[in-house]
Amino acid sequence: MSVRAGIVVTGTEVLTGRVQDLNGPWIADRLLELGVELAYVTQCGDRAADIEAELQFLAAQGVDLIITSGGLGPTADDLTVATVAHFAGRDLVLDTALEARIAEILRTLMAARGGEVDFEAVMAANRKQAMVPAGAQILDPVGTAPGVVVEPGPGRPAIVVLPGPPRELQPMWPRAVETAAVQQAIAGRTVYRQDTVRMFGLAESGLAETLREAESRIEGFAELEITTCLRRGELEIVTRYESTASDAYTALIDLLRDRYPAELFSEDGALIDDQVAALLAGRTFATAESCTAGLLAARIADRAGSSAYLAGGVVSYSNQAKVDLLGVDPALIADHGAVSEPVARAMAEGALARFGADTAVGITGIAGPGGGSAEKPVGTVCFGVALAGRPTLVRTVRLPGDRTDVRERSTTVAMHLLRGELLAQRSG
Amino acid sequence: MSVRAGIVVTGTEVLTGRVQDLNGPWIADRLLELGVELAYVTQCGDRAADIEAELQFLAAQGVDLIITSGGLGPTADDLTVATVAHFAGRDLVLDTALEARIAEILRTLMAARGGEVDFEAVMAANRKQAMVPAGAQILDPVGTAPGVVVEPGPGRPAIVVLPGPPRELQPMWPRAVETAAVQQAIAGRTVYRQDTVRMFGLAESGLAETLREAESRIEGFAELEITTCLRRGELEIVTRYESTASDAYTALIDLLRDRYPAELFSEDGALIDDQVAALLAGRTFATAESCTAGLLAARIADRAGSSAYLAGGVVSYSNQAKVDLLGVDPALIADHGAVSEPVARAMAEGALARFGADTAVGITGIAGPGGGSAEKPVGTVCFGVALAGRPTLVRTVRLPGDRTDVRERSTTVAMHLLRGELLAQRSG
Numbered sequence: 127m128s129v130r131a132g133i134v135v136t137g138t139e140v141l142t143g144r145v146q147d148l149n150g151p152w153i154a155d156r157l158l159e160l161g162v163e164l165a166y167v168t169q170c171g172d173r174a175a176d177i178e179a180e181l182q183f184l185a186a187q188g189v190d191l192i193i194t195s196g197g198l199g200p201t202a203d204d205l206t207v208a209t210v211a212h213f214a215g216r217d218l219v220l221d222t223a224l225e226a227r228i229a230e231i232l233r234t235l236m237a238a239r240g241g242e243v244d245f246e247a248v249m250a251a252n253r254k255q256a257m258v259p260a261g262a263q264i265l266d267p268v269g270t271a272p273g274v275v276v277e278p279g280p281g282r283p284a285i286v287v288l289p290g291p292p293r294e295l296q297p298m299w300p301r302a303v304e305t306a307a308v309q310q311a312i313a314g315r316t317v318y319r320q321d322t323v324r325m326f327g328l329a330e331s332g333l334a335e336t337l338r339e340a341e342s343r344i345e346g347f348a349e350l351e352i353t354t355c356l357r358r359g360e361l362e363i364v365t366r367y368e369s370t371a372s373d374a375y376t377a378l379i380d381l382l383r384d385r386y387p388a389e390l391f392s393e394d395g396a397l398i399d400d401q402v403a404a405l406l407a408g409r410t411f412a413t414a415e416s417c418t419a420g421l422l423a424a425r426i427a428d429r430a431g432s433s434a435y436l437a438g439g440v441v442s443y444s445n446q447a448k449v450d451l452l453g454v455d456p457a458l459i460a461d462h463g464a465v466s467e468p469v470a471r472a473m474a475e476g477a478l479a480r481f482g483a484d485t486a487v488g489i490t491g492i493a494g495p496g497g498g499s500a501e502k503p504v505g506t507v508c509f510g511v512a513l514a515g516r517p518t519l520v521r522t523v524r525l526p527g528d529r530t531d532v533r534e535r536s537t538t539v540a541m542h543l544l545r546g547e548l549l550a551q552r553s554g
Numbered sequence: 555m556s557v558r559a560g561i562v563v564t565g566t567e568v569l570t571g572r573v574q575d576l577n578g579p580w581i582a583d584r585l586l587e588l589g590v591e592l593a594y595v596t597q598c599g600d601r602a603a604d605i606e607a608e609l610q611f612l613a614a615q616g617v618d619l620i621i622t623s624g625g626l627g628p629t630a631d632d633l634t635v636a637t638v639a640h641f642a643g644r645d646l647v648l649d650t651a652l653e654a655r656i657a658e659i660l661r662t663l664m665a666a667r668g669g670e671v672d673f674e675a676v677m678a679a680n681r682k683q684a685m686v687p688a689g690a691q692i693l694d695p696v697g698t699a700p701g702v703v704v705e706p707g708p709g710r711p712a713i714v715v716l717p718g719p720p721r722e723l724q725p726m727w728p729r730a731v732e733t734a735a736v737q738q739a740i741a742g743r744t745v746y747r748q749d750t751v752r753m754f755g756l757a758e759s760g761l762a763e764t765l766r767e768a769e770s771r772i773e774g775f776a777e778l779e780i781t782t783c784l785r786r787g788e789l790e791i792v793t794r795y796e797s798t799a800s801d802a803y804t805a806l807i808d809l810l811r812d813r814y815p816a817e818l819f820s821e822d823g824a825l826i827d828d829q830v831a832a833l834l835a836g837r838t839f840a841t842a843e844s845c846t847a848g849l850l851a852a853r854i855a856d857r858a859g860s861s862a863y864l865a866g867g868v869v870s871y872s873n874q875a876k877v878d879l880l881g882v883d884p885a886l887i888a889d890h891g892a893v894s895e896p897v898a899r900a901m902a903e904g905a906l907a908r909f910g911a912d913t914a915v916g917i918t919g920i921a922g923p924g925g926g927s928a929e930k931p932v933g934t935v936c937f938g939v940a941l942a943g944r945p946t947l948v949r950t951v952r953l954p955g956d957r958t959d960v961r962e963r964s965t966t967v968a969m970h971l972l973r974g975e976l977l978a979q980r981s982g
Contacts, residue, residue: 141592143579144783144792150597151571164569165604169578176593176615187604199882252618355567365571413848413869419855420841420848427847430923430957438875440850440868441841447866447909451879483876495858516696529858 129315131157131191132184132283136206137290140196148292149195156299158366160316165189172203174212181213185283191311192283196290198271200252207274210287211259214276218257218483224264224272225256231270263305268294277307284311287460318366321375322395325361325386326542333361338445340381346374359525359535360398383548391545398541399429405548406435413439414452414473416464416490417507423536437481442473452476465490467508467520474518476508484514485548487540491525493532507536510549520545557743559585559592559619560612562709564634565718566599568624573576576720577623584727586794589743591831593617598873600631602640609641613711619739620711621730626699628680635702638715639687642704646685652692652700653684659698691733695720705735706890712739746779746794750823753789753814754970758782761789768809774802787953787963788826819973826969827857833976834863840909841867842880844892845935862920865909870901873952880904893918895936902938902946912942913976915968919953921960935964947975954968 133153134260139145144390146267151165155306157164166184172175184192197206211218214552229249236245258264258274265273271289278284286302290293302308325333333354341347349371354363363382367375382390391398406426413423423439426432448454454472473488491507498504505525512518525535561581567573585592594612598604605625610621625634639646646712657677662671686692686702693701699717706712714730716723753761761782769775770836777799781789791810795803810818819826826864834854851867854860868879873892876882882900890896901916919935926932933953940946949971952962 139781139783141582141595142586142781143582144781144790146574146579151574153572154569158570160831165598166608167597169570170593179611179615183607187607353566355570355572357572362572415848417855418850418852419864420843420867420869423848423871424846424852424961427845427869427871427961428958433871436847436871436872438869438879439848440879441848441852441855441866443855443861443864443866444909450910451866451908452870453557480879481872482878530856533852533855550719 129162129191129312130187130189130191131162131193132166132168132187132285133164134177134180134184134192135167135169136172136177136194136196137169141169141171147202147288149288151294151309152292153193153195153299156303158311158318158320160303160310161317162191163495172197172205174205174209177206177209178213181210181285185213190278190282190314191286191308193286193288195288195295197544198273198287198289200254200270204254206287210260210274210285214259214279214285216261216276216280219260220253221256221264224258225253228252228267228270228272229258231267235270251326254272263307265298265301265305268297272300273302273377274305275302275305278311282332284308297298316368318368319372319375320364320366322362322364323379323390324352324392324395324397325363325382325389326359326391326538328361328386328389330356330361336381338384340378344374344377344381346371347378350374350378352378359538380405391542397427398538398545402426402541402545403429403432405545405552406485409435409485410437410483411435412437412477412483412486413485414477414488414510415439415441415474416443416448417493417511418489418491418533418536418540419443421533422489422540424489425537425541437483440477440480448473448476452480463502465492465502465506465508467510469520470508470510471512471518471520472510474512478512478514485544486512486545488512489540491532491536491538493529493536495529505532505544507532507539509536509540509543511540511543513551516547516551520541556752557590557619557740558615558617559590559621560594560596560615560617562605562612562620563595563597564600564605564622564624565597569597569599577716577718579722579724580720581621581623581727584731586746586748586874586974588731588740589745590619590740590752600625600633602633602637605634605637606641609638609713611893617711618706618716618742619736621716622715623716624725626683626701626715627715628682628698632682634715635686636706636965637691637700642687642707642710642713644687644689645886648681649684649686649692652686653681654663656680656684656695656698656700659695663698691735693726693729693733696725701726701730703730706739725967744796746796747800747803748792748794750790750792750820751807751810751818752820752823752825753810753817754787754819754826754966756789756814758784758789761791764809764813766807768925772802772805772809774799775806775924778802778806780806787966809946810952818972823842826966827853828971830854830969830973830976831860833973833980834913837913838865838909838911839862839863840865840905840911842905842913842914842916842938843867843869843878844901845921846917846919846961846964846968847871849961850915850917850968853969854908854955855924855963865911868908876901876904881909893920893930893934894935895938895950897948898938899940899948902940905941906940913972914938914940915972916940917964917968919960919964921957921964923957930933930952933960935960935967937964937968938970939968939971941975941979944975947971 263275274287276285443446477486488510494504558738561731689705704713779794870876905914920931
């Protein structure tokens with residue numbers, strides 16, 4: 127027997143797409159880890175009738191667990207708790223202990239902010255947040271809004287009511303899962319393993335063919351639930367399976383390893399960013415970017431601790447900047463064009479020298495929409511990877527998509543070329 | 555009478571949060587422009603029973619229009635058209651003209667790709683895409699998947715079936731809206747105006763107070779449907795109103811202009827990026843970035859045509875790079891620290907000199923999680939804005955949030971400081 131769940135995301139700003147919903151995907155991941163199948167995600171505005179219609183829909187589909195996010199604030203358009211109480215046939219009652227707890231939080235917050243505030247007025251507005259469905263379990267507030275868990279009835283789902291801000295919702299989730307109500311609702315779940323592998327330089331259709339082959343060759347293949355998706359130009363393959371299907375999974379990985387020795391770069395789910403960060407440890411890295419204009423340096427710096435190996439970079443958007451700041455020979459640009467392998471090499475080597483680095487990447491390309499030619503169409507990008515003590519690697523690729531796609535994918539290609547060179551140097 | 559719509563987003567990769575749904579928010583915007591109220595967005599996996607349950611739910615709520623996205627491909631898990639046909643009580647029939655059209659598209663695609671392909675096998679797989687609900691209107695494919703429009707029945711919604719890839723869905727939308735079926739479904743809609751203003755440097759709670767004041771002072775204020783949201787550190791205020799409420803909207807803008815002369819930077823919805831791009835025309839711009847590590851240069855370069863004014867930038871992550879590449883005096887760093895106004899000034903002025911630019915921005919800050927101190931906590935960021943012929947502006951701000959937030963918001967602060975200086979120089 128499998129356990130199914132549904133998510134209700136409330137809030138007009140999410141429904142209208144002006145704020146991206148981060149809670150649905152985050153809860154989806156947690157449910158997957160738990161072994162609970164997510165059947166539906168629904169979004170509606172701050173309207174009681176719409177929220178209750180969605181709760182009824184999910185209950186009618188027989189889900190075992192409903193999670194709501196949002197609508198727990200102190201204002202009039204925060205309706206979720208009252209709506210859930212009505213749906214569950216419970217009275218809304220004032221929890222005086224909770225009221226005291228919220229008062230304490232508000233007092234601390236207001237003291238920290240200072241200034242003259244009418245504490246009683248604020249407390250009156252926030253009293254609403256201490257009204258909960260009779261008999262429901264309270265999840266202590268992370269901000270000022272408490273969460274609520276309503277236990278399942280006969281043939282009725284358990285309901286977990288969480289606040290909208292991800293930084294409040296996320297710490298509450300493990301506490302919600304621990305409640306008796308949720309444990310009862312998910313008792314029948316199947317525990318799955320989930321493994322992720324990543325490939326680069328392979329089309330989704332090529333993989334689909336290999337998976338069809340695996341279907342006929344690997345015993346127990348049908349017990350593997352495989353989903354593939356393209357992310358930043360890489361292929362992510364997530365497989366979910368019960369422990370009885372471990373052999374089939376091992377056989378699948380063996381097959382992929384055999385067919386795609388160059389493309390399969392991660393068997394443990396590690397991102398290329400994780401791998402490059404590990405390989406750069408103890409080194410000094412610099413960038414020289416034209417079309418990506420800082421995206422590669424920013425991607426490297428995205429990780430806390432990157433200052434240990436990132437010296438810096440030059441965004442050499444103009445030809446003059448390539449000459450002045452990276453020491454690229456103007457004759458190279460005149461002879462081969464700014465987007466060429468000789469210039470990419472000179473940029474990488476220039477960054478190596480100027481930053482006193484031992485590792486550098488140069489990128490120069492045509493991101494579009496203008497600037498393309500028959501010989502060098504939009505999407506043509508040249509890379510140089512310079513490692514001290516090795517000949518500089520150069521590569522030219524042609525990337526699909528629009529300006530944003532080309533720039534974004536260029537950083538992914540650069541990460542993979544860099545990884546390859548660092549591994550090659552390490553292995554001798 | 556208002557017209558309501560619901561969206562059904564299908565696809566396991568979207569439901570599980572592995573791929574972000576871009577279609578829901580995009581369609582939400584289009585519906586808003588049309589004057590159709592979006593009541594629900596629902597997501598489910600590639601399962602016929604789940605898709606049909608969502609269609610039934612939306613129909614039961616009385617929506618006039620349902621839009622589906624995804625599940626139109628050639629493979630077995632692409633089920634949307636068959637499910638919609640079943641839901642609408644229509645047979646699924648082969649449209650031979652459409653089949654010929656798809657064959658033609660495939661032939662062109664395969665010829666472009668070259669290589670040996672079994673055209674008949676591919677065509678057989680794609681024949682499925684020419685199966686449509688009897689009597690439905692076809693929307694010509696943008697990729698290989700056609701869209702479908704099913705006309706409304708008595709008390710039943712019209713259904714628009716669109717493919718999942720945004721680049722296919724988006725061009726099909728206007729054609730779907732033109733169909734008689736959709737026009738019939740949305741005939742009762744109210745046409746609204748929608749205007750956007752943007753503010754910077756103002757908390758949402760401050761604005762809320764001004765809006766409460768507006769409520770009591772402006773006649774017809776209740777007819778303005780105002781939503782506010784924070785985006786990249788800016789406050790976006792979108793107002794939707796019927797033309798009869800134009801005077802109330804004008805009075806609201808007058809009030810905002812009066813109260814927030816410094817904060818209200820856009821009355822026509824233009825982004826700060828649009829304004830800075832216009833102000834940089836004819837100039838030469840360079841960046842010197844530490845904690846943002848290229849994000850500002852990349853943001854400027856995000857716009858096609860930016861090469862006309864963007865010379866480049868230096869990512870001076872290490873102190874040595876600040877000295878070597880930007881000419882920052884090491885004594886300044888020793889005396890004031892790398893995160894200080896004197897260093898931000900020297901970085902901006904160094905970028906001005908090294909790139910031969912007339913406009914430059916320097917950013918140095920503590921993005922966290924480490925590196926903070928009592929005096930300079932995480933989130934402290936110093937800016938320098940250097941314009942040739944003017945004293946360099948320096949500013950220090952303390953930004954909230956995590957490493958990613960601090961870096962992202964720093965670029966927004968830089969854009970606003972830059973805009974201010976460019977406007978000041980122009981008017982002075």
